[in-house]
Amino acid sequence: MQTIYTDFLVVGAGLAGERAAVQAADAGFSAICLSLVPARRSHSSAAQGGMQASLGNSVMGEGDCPDVHFADTVKGSDWGCDQEVARLFADTAPIEMRRLAHWGVPWNRVVPGKSIYYKGGKQFEKVEAEDKEGLIMARSFGGTAKWRTCYTSDGTGHAVMCTMDNRCAEKGVEVHDKTEAIALIQDGETCFGVVARCLRTGELRVYLSKATMIAAGGFGRIYPNTTNAVICDGGAHTMCLNTGVVPMGNMEAVQFHPTGIVPTDILVTEGCRGDGGTLLDVNEKRFMHEYEPDKAELASRDVVSRWMTHHMREGHGVKSPYGEHLWLDIRHLGEEHITGKLREVYEICTSFLGVDPIHQLIPVRPTQHYSMGGVRTNKDGAAYGLKGLFAAGEAACWDMHGFNRLGGNSLAETVVAGGIIGRKIAEYLEGSETEFKTSLINDEVRKQQSRIDALVNCTNGSENVYKVRKAMQDALHKGANIFRNQQGLEACVAELQEALIRSKNVGLRSDGKGVNPELASALKLEGQVKMALMVAYGALQRTESRGSHNREDFTARNDRDWLNRTLAYWKNTDDTLPTLEYEPATEVVEIPPGDRGYGKSEIISADTPKGKGKKGK
Amino acid sequence: MSRLLKFNIFRYNPEDTQSEPHMQEFVLEETDSMTLFIALNRIREEQDPSLQFDFCCRAGICGSCGMVINGRPGLACHTKTRDLPGEITLLPLPVFKLVGDLSVDTGSWFREMYTATESWIHTDKEFDPTALEERMDNKDAVAIYELERCVECGCCISACGTARLRDDFIGAAALNRVARFLIDPRDQRSENDYYEIIGNDMGIFGCMGLLACEDVCPKHLPLQNQLGFLRRKMGITSLKRIFKK
Numbered sequence: 001m002q003t004i005y006t007d008f009l010v011v012g013a014g015l016a017g018e019r020a021a022v023q024a025a026d027a028g029f030s031a032i033c034l035s036l037v038p039a040r041r042s043h044s045s046a047a048q049g050g051m052q053a054s055l056g057n058s059v060m061g062e063g064d065c066p067d068v069h070f071a072d073t074v075k076g077s078d079w080g081c082d083q084e085v086a087r088l089f090a091d092t093a094p095i096e097m098r099r100l101a102h103w104g105v106p107w108n109r110v111v112p113g114k115s116i117y118y119k120g121g122k123q124f125e126k127v128e129a130e131d132k133e134g135l136i137m138a139r140s141f142g143g144t145a146k147w148r149t150c151y152t153s154d155g156t157g158h159a160v161m162c163t164m165d166n167r168c169a170e171k172g173v174e175v176h177d178k179t180e181a182i183a184l185i186q187d188g189e190t191c192f193g194v195v196a197r198c199l200r201t202g203e204l205r206v207y208l209s210k211a212t213m214i215a216a217g218g219f220g221r222i223y224p225n226t227t228n229a230v231i232c233d234g235g236a237h238t239m240c241l242n243t244g245v246v247p248m249g250n251m252e253a254v255q256f257h258p259t260g261i262v263p264t265d266i267l268v269t270e271g272c273r274g275d276g277g278t279l280l281d282v283n284e285k286r287f288m289h290e291y292e293p294d295k296a297e298l299a300s301r302d303v304v305s306r307w308m309t310h311h312m313r314e315g316h317g318v319k320s321p322y323g324e325h326l327w328l329d330i331r332h333l334g335e336e337h338i339t340g341k342l343r344e345v346y347e348i349c350t351s352f353l354g355v356d357p358i359h360q361l362i363p364v365r366p367t368q369h370y371s372m373g374g375v376r377t378n379k380d381g382a383a384y385g386l387k388g389l390f391a392a393g394e395a396a397c398w399d400m401h402g403f404n405r406l407g408g409n410s411l412a413e414t415v416v417a418g419g420i421i422g423r424k425i426a427e428y429l430e431g432s433e434t435e436f437k438t439s440l441i442n443d444e445v446r447k448q449q450s451r452i453d454a455l456v457n458c459t460n461g462s463e464n465v466y467k468v469r470k471a472m473q474d475a476l477h478k479g480a481n482i483f484r485n486q487q488g489l490e491a492c493v494a495e496l497q498e499a500l501i502r503s504k505n506v507g508l509r510s511d512g513k514g515v516n517p518e519l520a521s522a523l524k525l526e527g528q529v530k531m532a533l534m535v536a537y538g539a540l541q542r543t544e545s546r547g548s549h550n551r552e553d554f555t556a557r558n559d560r561d562w563l564n565r566t567l568a569y570w571k572n573t574d575d576t577l578p579t580l581e582y583e584p585a586t587e588v589v590e591i592p593p594g595d596r597g598y599g600k601s602e603i604i605s606a607d608t609p610k611g612k613g614k615k616g617k
Numbered sequence: 618m619s620r621l622l623k624f625n626i627f628r629y630n631p632e633d634t635q636s637e638p639h640m641q642e643f644v645l646e647e648t649d650s651m652t653l654f655i656a657l658n659r660i661r662e663e664q665d666p667s668l669q670f671d672f673c674c675r676a677g678i679c680g681s682c683g684m685v686i687n688g689r690p691g692l693a694c695h696t697k698t699r700d701l702p703g704e705i706t707l708l709p710l711p712v713f714k715l716v717g718d719l720s721v722d723t724g725s726w727f728r729e730m731y732t733a734t735e736s737w738i739h740t741d742k743e744f745d746p747t748a749l750e751e752r753m754d755n756k757d758a759v760a761i762y763e764l765e766r767c768v769e770c771g772c773c774i775s776a777c778g779t780a781r782l783r784d785d786f787i788g789a790a791a792l793n794r795v796a797r798f799l800i801d802p803r804d805q806r807s808e809n810d811y812y813e814i815i816g817n818d819m820g821i822f823g824c825m826g827l828l829a830c831e832d833v834c835p836k837h838l839p840l841q842n843q844l845g846f847l848r849r850k851m852g853i854t855s856l857k858r859i860f861k862k
Contacts (some may be wrong), residue, residue, distance in 0.1 A: 021773060028669070035680070036673075037671070037673050037681060037724070037726075038723060038724035038769070039681060039729075040679075040680075040727075040768075040769055041673045041674070041681050041769075042677075042679075043674065044672075045674070045679055046674045046676060046678045046679065055750075064782075065787045067681060079825070095746045097750075098744075098746070098749070098750040099655060099746070100752065102744040102748045102751070102803075103738060103744075104737065104738040104751075104801065104803060104804075106757075106758040106759075106761040106762045106765065106801075107753075107758060108755060108756065108759070109752070109753050109755040110755070110757055120700050130647070133752065134752030134753050134754060134755070135749065135750060135752060136750055137755070143768045152762050153759065153760070153762050155678075155762065155765075155766060158678065158766070159762055159765055160769075164764050166731065166737040166738070167737060169728070169731040169732060169737060170735075170737040175724075175728070177724035177725075177728075178716070178722070189680075190621050199716075200716055200722065201632055202632055219710060229674045229675070229679065230672050230673060230675060231673055238750055262650075262674060263649075263655065264650075264652065264654065264655070265649055266675070266676040296716075320649065321648045321649060322649075348676070351677060351695040351697055352650075352652060352676070352677070352694075352697075353650050353652075354697050354700075363650075376665040404842060465666075466662040485837060486730075508666070508786075509666050510666045510667035510704070511633070511667065512631025513632055513633040513667075513718050514630045514631070514717060515669055515716060515720070516631065516632055516665070516667055516669075517661065517666070517668070517669060518661075518666035518667060562642055570691075591699070597798070
């Protein structure tokens with residue numbers, strides 16, 4: 001058994017993990033990132049839009065500052081975020097963008113003079129200032145008051161990921177790719193590292209560290225339809241919840257995007273609708289204007305997703321071998337527009353669907369997109385429950401997103417949080433001493449080896465891993481989707497509890513030798529079902545609608561009873577439900593709860609006495 | 618009735634002492650908009666759960682799923698079965714170390730390449746968090762990004778005649794990387810510095826000009842132009858070095 005020691009161990013080698021590792025390396029500590037895939041293939045690289053930071057260089061961003069960015073973020077979160085964290089984020093983002101420029105990111109820059117842009121399909125003109133020439137440019141994004149999104153063409157995540165990984169190579173941060181962490185080594189108080197499985201040989205390996213960070217991205221793959229990469233399966237989260245002492249925050253807060261293409265759920269941009277594209281049903285009829293007479297297709301992400309789902313439920317969906325969907329129609333925009341302004345959409349349609357959007361309709365459906373919930377940390381990124389354990393990026397509930405994340409804020413969060421938390425970790429490493437107990441390490445390795453043996457030998461049964469996984473995904477899809485209600489969530493919880501029992505009885509069909517992908521799936525399955533239960537059970541208990549969490553039977557945002565964050569624990573392995581606790585959404589209040597200025601505005605205010613349920617504006 | 622597709626897939630598990638390299642046949646009914654991503658996952662889930670292959674983003678952005686598809690290296694995620702005949706042969710990319718079946722180790726290869734080419738900005742300037750960012754011409758930024766679009770799938774290396782002959786050849790992806798830093802005004806390395814890295818047969822002078830790299834690049838990077846650009850630069854640098862002696 002190979003044992004590897006490092007000061008700082010990161011599970012994940014995307015932007016958040018590598019940014020923190022660079023910070024620790026700068027302070028003189030050794031750092032290793034574990035990754036399922038080569039670092040540059042991390043899901044961070046798939047983010048196209050950009051990173052929010054209030055540089056205010058573009059004429060459309062004039063007057064922008066961290067205060068405005070902070071306010072947008074808090075409103076976006078539907079007052080579910082930690083305002084101290086949102087403040088820290090908004091204040092630090094501009095510095096991090098400049099640092100990235102210094103490290104090598106080819107940000108698009110301000111070009112002075114006249115240029116045209118489109119809004120709601122209409123053409124406008126703007127003039128960029130001479131004295132801003134060559135500074136970092138920004139583009140427009142939903143939910144923001146100013147043009148604030150820094151970008152590199154349509155490949156921001158990819159470009160920043162290249163630069164960050166270069167920086168790791170320069171600073172001697174090691175990336176052990178094709179390595180999957182499967183369990184934390186911990187004694188209920190302190191985390192000492194992980195047991196990992198090598199995805200080149202299938203062998204187990206021990207990584208010991210003074211500080212360990214979870215930065216493994218989202219867990220969208222517990223849903224059947226998601227825009228997430230196949231590696232975003234929550235494997236690292238399951239290690240944390242298996243400890244029984246580390247809670248997950250706000251697991252019920254799941255963001256859906258209206259236009260994932262069918263069957264592969266790759267995203268086509270909101271720009272399609274922004275430029276005048278329409279949504280059609282099975283009869284090729286428009287329907288959004290009937291539900292939202294004013295904004296129609298241009299309503300916010302959550303609102304459009306909700307009506308699309310509603311319309312399919314009413315029997316107007318298009319049936320396909322991959323389930324029901326609707327159509328996105330951009331044919332009327334014409335060839336020049338589609339191959340020019342919407343080039344990326346054109347390429348996705350032709351490359352992945354064989355659909356020519358100039359003449360054909362695009363099959364789309366609302367699709368799981370982002371996990372606001374994750375490993376709950378404090379503002380320093382330290383996980384609740386275990387000393388020496390940290391989390392950052394989408395994997396964490398740091399919590400600047402609350403119940404709804406704004407576009408461009410997550411990619412910025414990766415590097416901003418990675419930097420802030422990386423500094424805190426360096427301080428922690430400076431001031432702490434660790435002793436590793438060999439018996440503790442050996443016990444954990446033995447435990448993992450016997451799990452593997454049981455799966456290979458079908459000791460606990462021969463349930464098919466893929467069928468149980470599908471049962472879990474289908475239950476979430478039916479019950480914990482865009483619309484939620486008591487009946488659906490109760491049924492979902494019951495189905496998931498059944499899947500949980502089945503997940504404990506999984507046995508492999510293959511021999512489990514070497515890398516064996518079936519074994520990799522089986523090892524995380526039980527934990528995934530537990531996460532799914534955290535989503536569904538948390539949603540069942542939260543009797544209000546906030547951000548992306550939308551209850552048909554409790555349509556108001558209820559600040560009186562629910563201005564708080566769910567903490568979900570799996571206290572004993574044999575429990576059949578998570579244990580839920582709650583904490584205030586924010587200790588520091590800079591902006592008291594109010595109207596977001598978009599979406600529905602039914603609010604039960606925090607001052608409303610119990611039993612009155614007054615509807616505010 | 619849709620087509621029944623016949624897949625011939627390379628099978629070998631180096632971690633299993635009983636395993637011998639061989640081709641295995643799988644039959645699958647084609648569905649609308651089927652890609653190799655969908656097909657391979659269905660084969661694994663329904664027919665053989667031990668089948669190894671790599672996918673990550675499945676959207677043509679991350680470069681995980683390079684493989685040889687009916688004789689040609691390409692990304693499996695954006696290969697549609699409808700564009701292929703009823704018989705589909707899948708092999709792992711050559712040059713890279715085989716992990717098993719269709720999965721190869723591109724990560725180690727590229728990490729070595731970063732080290733060899735010192736793939737990072739070389740500058741003696743310190744970052745000042747209180748200052749405005751240094752200005753840059755937008756044209757430079759766009760030109761750098763055009764070269765940084767490489768997803769490191771390894772197709773260009775697998776299709777390269779020189780890389781197949783000698784394993785110390787750094788290949789088109791690496792030369793493209795060098796070009797990216799050469800045109801970046803933030804990088805202070807001189808042409809002489811670059812000559813030390815690529816001015817030899819393992820680098821730019823090893824290229825035989827067969828240009829398959831550009832033919833198979835799924836991101837359509839201008840690899841031929843970069844090779845020409847570097848060859849001219851390094852040729853001139855080479856002459857200057859001779860005359861200086």
